[in-house]
Amino acid sequence: MSRAFVNEDTAAEQANTPVERQISDQPNYVTAAGLDQLQAKISELQRQHSAESARRDDADKQRLADLERDLRYYNQRVQSAHVVAPATSTQKVQIGSWVTFADDSGNEQRVQLVGEDQADAGQGLINWGSPLGRALLGAQQGDEVLWFRPAGDLQVEIIRIDPA
Secondary structure: OOHHHOOHHHHHHHHHOOOOOOOOOOOOEEOHHHHHHHHHHHHHHHHHHHHHHOOHHHOOHHHHHHHHHHHHHHHHHHHOOEEOOOOOOOOEOOOOOEEEEEEOOOOEEEEEEEOHHHOEHHHOEEEOOOHHHHHHOOOEOOOEEEEOOOOOOEEEEEEEEEOO
16 A cells, blocks of 8 residues: 555644653552652642643643643552551661662762652652662661662662661
């Protein structure tokens, strides 16, 4: 069949359909603060969607489609969320723990293990399922763990564990 007979309306419609956000396969463990952030994100997206819809004929159809896609994603994340109990241990790393660790050169870093959607490396919030998160999770103060990194594996020592 010649490409000349392809339905142009269908092709244009598919070009305007946003790509769905991927949901990871790992369990959706979240801190209470992480769940609050997800719910706040849904509220903000609903507000934006209502404001855009109120424009009726002048509404940006692509913007509405993007907002609807994001609402589907965040609603699914809230529905699949498993809120973890607040981290209380100073001896064992849990989701929600603040962890100070050092490499062989004595360079220290402090991070908190959080859920996937709450992660923000710039703020020291690390996804518990990331390579660093998996290396730290369950470790105890004084343990040395191997952090598998693309730049090369790094042995780190757990210096301090603080509850959330």
